[in-house]
Each structure stands twice: as C-alpha cells, then as structure tokens.
C-alpha cells in the first residue's frame with residue numbers, strides 16, 4: 001500500500017462517520033472492505049481510531065485531526081485541559097511497561113490505549129519512550145532514503161525506509177527495521193521533481209516546493225505510524241551536507257518532520273555514514 005492510499009482511506013472513513021446519511025455503521029462497513037488492503041496493523045489501528053471516536057467523542061470533546069498540519073490522531077480535552085490524543089491497541093503497545101513517561105513541552109499529549117479484541121478503552125497514558133544507557137529518550141524516527149540502484153547502476157524504481165530509534169541525549173541511532181516501497185520518494189527527490197528550469201529562484205516557487213515536501217513528509221509519517229510503529233515521532237532524510245565553501249561537509253540524517261510533542265529535545269541532524 002502507499003502512503004496516499006492509507007491517508008485517502010482514513011479520510012473516507014471519517015467523512016463517512018460525519019455524513020448524517022451514512023454514519024458509523026457505514027464507516028465500519030467500508031473499513032471491512034478495505035481490510036485486506038490495509039493489512040493487519042493498518043486495519044486494527046484505524047478500527048481503534050474509529051471506535052475511540054465513536055465511543056468517547058463526547059467524553060473528551062474529540063476532533064478528528066486533518067491529514068495536513070496536525071500531528072496527533074485527535075485533539076480534545078482531558079481534565080479541563082486541551083490536549084492531543086494518539087490511539088493505540090494493547091497488541092501494538094505490548095512493551096508499554098518498559099516505557100518511561102515523556103512529558104515534553106506545550107500541549108498535553110496522551111495515548112488512548114484500547115483493547116485489540118473489544119476496542120474498549122483500557123487506559124489513557126502519557127506519551128512514553130524507552131531510555132538509552134546515556135539517560136536520553138529513544139524516540140522512533142523513519143528515514144526516507146533515495147532511489148535504489150541495482151548492481152549495473154540502473155534505478156530499480158523503489159526506495160528504502162529505515163525505522164530507527166534516535167537518542168535525545170547522545171544523538172546515536174539504532175536501526176530497527178527496513179522497508180521497501182515503490183514511489184515513496186525521499187524529500188529531496190520530491191523537491192527536485194518540482195524545481196523548474198527557469199523559475200527555481202522565485203520565492204513563491206520555493207514556498208510551494210517547501211509546502212509540497214511538508215505534505216509528502218506528513219503523509220508518509222501518518223502512514224508509517226499506523227502501519228509500522230504507533231509511537232513514531234519524526235521523519236528524516238539522508239543527505240550530504242556541505243558546511244564549507246570548498247565543498248567539504250558530512251553525511252547526515254536531517255529531520256524534515258518532528259512531532260510537536262518531542263520538538264524541544266529531538267536532534268535536528270544525526271551524523272551517519274554515506275551508505276545506510
């Protein structure tokens with residue numbers, strides 16, 4: 001599945017819920033139809049979102065987050081305070097007793113934990129992460145790599161993505177899994193595809209390119225979070241960064257999206273090898 005397909009399905013489900021002629025029963029029916037395409041994680045995650053919204057929208061004054069611009073699944077109110085909610089299920093959050101609460105800064109960020117069998121709300125938890133040996137928090141990040149090439153140097157029309165934990169203290173990273181997708185381009189490939197030959201210096205054009213890259217990145221973020229890691233907090237790219245005028249620099253992973261909840265502590269760049 002692609003990030004676009006996932007985000008389109010989520011949009012369809014919630015607009016069905018909000019349509020007075022259709023409502024929750026119809027949305028549940030659509031979700032069953034998309035079950036195979038979503039895969040087990042995407043399906044259970046979206047079902048949890050729908051059920052949480054249906055059963056608790058009044059309790060927590062929930063608003064469904066839009067695709068663009070919002071980082072959590074829902075915004076709402078808890079104990080009289082505005083906060084954001086991410087939904088997860090007991091199956092996806094099985095290691096939660098090893099996580100330590102991460103309070104961060106700004107608006108509260110809560111995890112609504114639902115039973116993966118009954119979709120009943122089990123608990124409302126603080127955001128939490130494992131600790132690194134250095135004392136920092138290990139925060140999940142996905143890096144969108146560039147085009148793959150075969151041994152003859154021909155493009156394979158696929159890109160790899162690395163799911164990793166990034167430490168907020170020592171700024172080391174640990175690779176956890178690797179995925180391959182067709183047409184899930186790196187942020188710089190998206191930018192390059194939009195740069196025209198003549199008007200690349202134009203300020204309006206630059207702003208449009210930045211907006212398109214942000215949209216692409218957020219779409220990938222939402223998709224990866226639901227399909228592969230509910231606790232994902234950031235998206236990075238892998239690039240050579242020139243730091244002196246003669247062309248010297250270093251390879252690194254630069255954050256292109258960071259969830260507001262961890263914005264204050266997440267490193268902006270991590271040094272890494274040229275080959276990942």
Ligand SMILES: [Zn+2]
Nearest residue numbers: 132134167170
């Ligand atoms: Zn560390």
